[in-house]
Amino acid sequence: MKTYRIGIIGFGYIGKVHAFGHENLRYFFQDLPFRSEITHVCTSHGKSAEAASKFLGGAKGCLDYREITENPDVDVVHICTPNHCHKDAVLSAMAHNKHIYCDKPLTVTLDEALEIERALPSYKGIHQMTLQLRFFPGTLRARQLVEEGFLGRPLQFRCSFLHSGNIDQKNPLRWRYEGALGGGVIADLGSHAFDLTSFLLGPVARVSAMSQLAVSERRSLDDPSKLLPVDCEDAMFALVELENGAMGTVEATKLATGAEDEMRLEIHGTQGAIRFNSMDPHHLDIYDVRQPDAPIGGTRGWTKVDTGQRFGPPANFPATKSTIGWLRAHVQCLYNFMDCVHRGIPADPGLEQGIEIQRVMDAVKRSSATGAWQVVAR
Ligand SMILES: NC(=O)c1ccc[n+]([C@@H]2O[C@H](COP(=O)([O-])OP(=O)(O)OC[C@H]3O[C@@H](n4cnc5c(N)ncnc54)[C@H](O)[C@@H]3O)[C@@H](O)[C@H]2O)c1
Structure with a gap:
């Protein structure tokens, strides 16, 4: 069975919600044909990265999102940081054709979102915004x-x-x-x-x-x-x-x-x-x-x-x-x-809807x- 390696950038409030989802998908959906394993987590301080790593049972903690977005050992990147950190992480994950699950809103400004829009044609991953309502x-x-x-x-x-x-x-x-x-x-x-x-x-x-x-x-x-x-x-x-x-x-x-x-x-x-x-x-x-x-x-x-x-x-x-x-x-x-x-x-709503x-x-x-x-x- 395919196991997806998940990297979560930002592990405050919503990062835990995303992690809860991965850890529990198999309970909610019958005969799930894949598994996910949270292998990497990034936060802004050494102590919180250490705590997140421990909480997630040994996921590799880091302080630089590029250790996740550029990492060949990561398949799926979650963006769970404050909004001003979204754009750079999304662009980096796109440049490395990672699958991206980005919490709302996509960016702070429309100009930042348009930068992402310009990168879309050459990006090969699957992408979705977290718009759970x-x-x-x-x-x-x-x-x-x-x-x-x-x-x-x-x-x-x-x-x-x-x-x-x-x-x-x-x-x-x-x-x-x-x-x-x-x-x-x-x-x-x-x-x-x-x-x-x-x-x-x-x-x-x-x-x-x-x-x-x-x-x-x-x-x-x-x-x-x-x-x-x-x-x-x-x-x-x-x-x-x-x-x-x-x-x-x-x-x-x-x-x-x-x-x-x-x-x-x-x-x-x-x-x-x-x-x-x-x-x-x-x-x-x-x-x-x-x-x-x-x-x-x-x-x-x-x-x-x-x-x-x-x-x-x-x-x-x-x-x-x-x-x-x-x-x-x-x-x-x-x-x-x-x-x-x-x-x-x-996937829908994709990054295009984030831009919209x-x-x-x-x-x-x-x-x-x-x-x-x-x-x-x-
Ligand atoms: N969809 C929803 O229901 C929902 C609910 C709450 C928050 N959100 C979204 O989730 C995102 C995060 O919100 P939150 O409430 O979890 O924030 P938070 O402040 O609780 O957590 C932010 C996390 O990001 C980390 N972080 C901050 N700067 C960083 C950086 N430069 N590099 C790496 N990590 C960094 C912090 O260490 C912390 O772990 C926001 O975009 C917010 O809009 C969505």
Whole structure:
């Protein structure tokens, strides 16, 4: 059986999620025709590299990503570093034709993403972005319904990704609060929201956006008595027009008091509507205008579809009736990638979608800076 040698660059929060996926794929999918072994891990400090290596049962730890991207003993490269480190590692992995699994967003700026786009034609590996919100059974079923024409003509949508973490003024100034390092909510949550919107409804044509910075100073990590300025947004609100003419809103915020990790999505079409909430991931709500509304209410109304763990084969664990969570969507996202690697076919969402999201986020940033509608530059 083929064993893929995995190198993970960055082993903080999400690096562990990617590692969990590899270590557990064989439990979730029946008769998996390949195995993966995490052989290399890279972090930014000697101590964390040592700890990561130990945690991963002896994977070789290093401090220079090129020991992974240029290494003939590595087949698959995971990019799990802060956003400002993505571009160089992706380009290096591409230059060595590694298979690449890159967490969102692809880069900090659109210019960086366009550098990657220019390198794509000569790159031979399989590549995928980590955009796991598409990989809930509820969002996968939503996509099927859209493709089957359930909505009729899509008219409107609302997509809100709600967190509350930035309200806490005690959070120190980590990379997520620094624009140059790829911080800000547009990149962190907006990337997911714009991916889900385009996954279900197609490309964004133009946006009118504004952003909000509520906590403008945060404690220095090195010297907690010192306050440093924050230069990127805590929240973003965008009016969005799609290329298919549908209109709606995309909101991404870390100032939503009471929210945990809530992706709310509603789509309204001439024949039906779809509603998904990541805090109720077992269900997809659907509304079918074609159902009779008489006598009295007929059978028309919102229906809760049990999507549970209904991924279809080869996923066979846990049972379809079991409730599902965020981590399981990550496992499915990784499986989609590894299955494509093993079969030698293109994966979706690939780096191209990472670049597309950068184009949209660039328009959002331009619009919130100028106050004017901005067309997505293609
Ligand atoms: N898809 C999701 O659900 C999701 C969730 C969280 C984070 N992310 C993404 O994952 C990435 C990492 O986020 P995180 O929360 O894990 O960050 P983190 O700060 O927890 O971890 C970052 C890791 O990168 C390492 N690192 C930093 N600079 C490095 C360098 N120059 N070379 C090598 N290693 C370096 C650090 O040592 C650490 O191990 C970001 O791109 C973020 O947007 C995605």
